[in-house]
Amino acid sequence: MNEIPPGISPGDMPESPPGGRPPDPGTQGVLNRKITRRQFLGRGISAIIGAGMLTGGYAWLGEPNWLDVKRLELPLLQLPTGFDGIRVAHFSDAHLGFNKDAEDLAELVNHIRDAGPEIICFTGDIVDSNAEDLIPAVPVLASLHAPLGKYAILGNHDYKNTGMLTELWKSAGFQVLRNESQLIRRGNEVIAVAGLEDLLHGKPDPEAASKNIPEGTFTLLLMHEPDYANMAEAYPFHLQLSGHSHGGQIRMPLVGAVFTPFGSQKYIAGLYYTEATRMPVYVNRGFGETYMPFRLLCRPELTLLTLRSS
Numbered sequence: 001m002n003e004i005p006p007g008i009s010p011g012d013m014p015e016s017p018p019g020g021r022p023p024d025p026g027t028q029g030v031l032n033r034k035i036t037r038r039q040f041l042g043r044g045i046s047a048i049i050g051a052g053m054l055t056g057g058y059a060w061l062g063e064p065n066w067l068d069v070k071r072l073e074l075p076l077l078q079l080p081t082g083f084d085g086i087r088v089a090h091f092s093d094a095h096l097g098f099n100k101d102a103e104d105l106a107e108l109v110n111h112i113r114d115a116g117p118e119i120i121c122f123t124g125d126i127v128d129s130n131a132e133d134l135i136p137a138v139p140v141l142a143s144l145h146a147p148l149g150k151y152a153i154l155g156n157h158d159y160k161n162t163g164m165l166t167e168l169w170k171s172a173g174f175q176v177l178r179n180e181s182q183l184i185r186r187g188n189e190v191i192a193v194a195g196l197e198d199l200l201h202g203k204p205d206p207e208a209a210s211k212n213i214p215e216g217t218f219t220l221l222l223m224h225e226p227d228y229a230n231m232a233e234a235y236p237f238h239l240q241l242s243g244h245s246h247g248g249q250i251r252m253p254l255v256g257a258v259f260t261p262f263g264s265q266k267y268i269a270g271l272y273y274t275e276a277t278r279m280p281v282y283v284n285r286g287f288g289e290t291y292m293p294f295r296l297l298c299r300p301e302l303t304l305l306t307l308r309s310s
Contacts, residue, residue, distance in 0.1 A: 059294040064099060068299040069111055072271065074280060075310035078218045078238045082189035084309035089117035091302050092243025093125040093286030095157065097133030099293040106140045108287055108302055113144060115304050120146040122174065123243040124155025124198065124224035128290055131161040134168045141172035148184050150174045151193050155224040155244060159201040177222060179205040181213050194237065195222040199263050204228065206235040225263030229281040233274040240281045245269060247285030251297040
C-alpha cells in the first residue's frame with residue numbers, strides 16, 4: 001500500500017489510472033500541451049516547401065536523366081511474313097542545345113546499339129533551335145548501325161536551317177525523308193518507310209510521299225505531329241511513328257499531361273489506333289526537353305518495337 005507523504009491530504013493526490021500506476025509528470029505535461037494555430041500553419045508550410053524542393057530537384061536533376069527503354073510487340077496484319085520479328089528503334093525530340101548535348105545523346109545511342117535494331121527511326125526536333133548544335137553529335141549518331149537503314153524527319157524546331165541540318169544528318173548516315181519514301185527489301189518481299197514534312201513549319205504531302213510505293217506495300221510512316229494520323233489514315237500507311245508531345249513533359253496524378261502543343265492534343269504518349277481505319281499510332285515521349293528543363297512523371301523515352309506479321 002502506498003503511503004501518503006507528510007503534509008499532503010488524500011484529496012491532493014492525483015488519481016491513478018485503472019492499472020493503479022500514477023501518471024508520469026513528464027508525460028502529463030506533454031499531453032496537456034496543445035499546438036497553436038501558428039505552429040500548425042508553420043509546420044504545414046514547411047512540409048509543403050520541403051516537398052516542393054524535393055519534387056523540383058527530382059523534376060530538374062532526376063527524371064530528365066532517367067531514360068525509360070520501352071519495349072513493345074506490335075501485331076500488324078499487312079506486314080509480310082518475311083519481316084516478321086523485325087526490330088525498330090524509335091527515338092524523338094532530342095532538342096540538342098537546350099537541356100541535352102552530345103554526351104547525353106551518347107548514353108541513348110548505347111541503348112540503341114545494345115538492342116541491335118534492323119531499322120532506326122528519328123521523328124523530329126533533333127535540335128532545339130540552331131543546326132550547329134547537332135555538329136558534336138554527328139560522330140555519336142554515325143556510330144549507330146542498322147542493316148535496313150537509319151531514317152529521320154524534321155520537326156518544327158528543325159526549320160531554322162534545314163539545309164545544314166539535312167547535311168549533318170547525312171554525315172551521320174541517316175536518310176532524311178521530306179515527303180519521300182524508301183523501299184526496303186528482304187528476300188523477295190518489300191516494305192516502305194515514308195517521311196512527311198512538319199505540319200507547323202513545312203507542307204506535309206502524303207501523296208508525294210507514297211507515290212513511288214507499290215500498291216499493297218506495308219508502309220511505316222514517320223510524322224512529327226501525332227494528331228496528323230487522322231489525315232494520314234486516308235492514305236496507304238499502316239503504322240505511324242511520331243513525337244512532338246514530349247508526353248506533356250509535366251504530368252500530374254489523375255490529371256495526366258498539364259499541357260501539350262498543337263498537333264498532339266489527341267495522341268499524347270504511347271500506342272493509339274485511329275478511329276476510321278484502326279491504323280496504329282505510336283507517340284514517343286521524346287529524349288530531350290524544351291522551354292523548361294523539367295520532367296515530372298514523364299521520363300524520356302527510347303522505344304524498341306518488334307513488328308509481328310499477324
